[in-house]
Amino acid sequence: MTGSALARVAAPTATTAVVTTALAIAVNLATGQQHSVWLWVAVGGLTLAMFGTSMWLHHRQTEQPEPAPPPATGxxxxxxxxxxxxxxxxxxxxxxxxxxxxxxxxxxxxxxxxxxxxxxxxxx
Incomplete structure (x- = not known):
């Protein structure tokens, strides 16, 4: 993987991992002994954030690089x-x-x- 491909994928992938972990923790807390409505609001917000980061990752992975110039005739x-x-x-x-x-x-x-x-x- 080239440096530009790594940069194009690394930030969205890291963000997706962080949001996924935060969502898992929020669901765990919301379904545990702390029945707070704010935890369920956090679950909803993190679910939307997860959707956004997934779309960002998909978009970044499917971007097409600049086409190479055509071969030159001597x-x-x-x-x-x-x-x-x-x-x-x-x-x-x-x-x-x-x-x-x-x-x-x-x-x-x-x-x-x-x-x-x-x-x-x-x-x-």
């Missing part, structure tokens, strides 16, 4: 005219090169292309 060529196409040293998160409607009559050289997510400063 080189996109359209309506190109040349003799040869030399494409080298392309690093891309998606398609390396996409060429449409090309008439190659003269030399075309493309190199050193980086597209998409930046390179990590840490070697893998």
């Amino acid at each position: 080189v996109e060529l359209e309506a190109v005219r040349g003799r040869t196409i030399d494409i080298s040293d392309v690093r891309s998160t998606g398609t390396g090169a996409r060429i449409a409607d090309a008439q190659v009559l003269e030399d075309i050289k493309i190199s050193g292309i980086r597209a998409g997510q930046p390179e990590s400063p840490h070697p893998q």
Whole structure:
């Protein structure tokens, strides 16, 4: 579980646990020897709080994270005219090169292309 997923779930889960425990204690006291109307009011209030925290937890768990950006294309060529196409040293998160409607009559050289997510400063 990632840090953001943990944060999204931890607070509502902890709140639900505290409210559940308080509700159990209030029911125990209300049905025991202390027949106070205020204990039954507390049971009702804690039941509503339990409903609220359950809905909060459900909502937080079903939130969708931001969608990832689409993969980047390194080189996109359209309506190109040349003799040869030399494409080298392309690093891309998606398609390396996409060429449409090309008439190659003269030399075309493309190199050193980086597209998409930046390179990590840490070697893998």
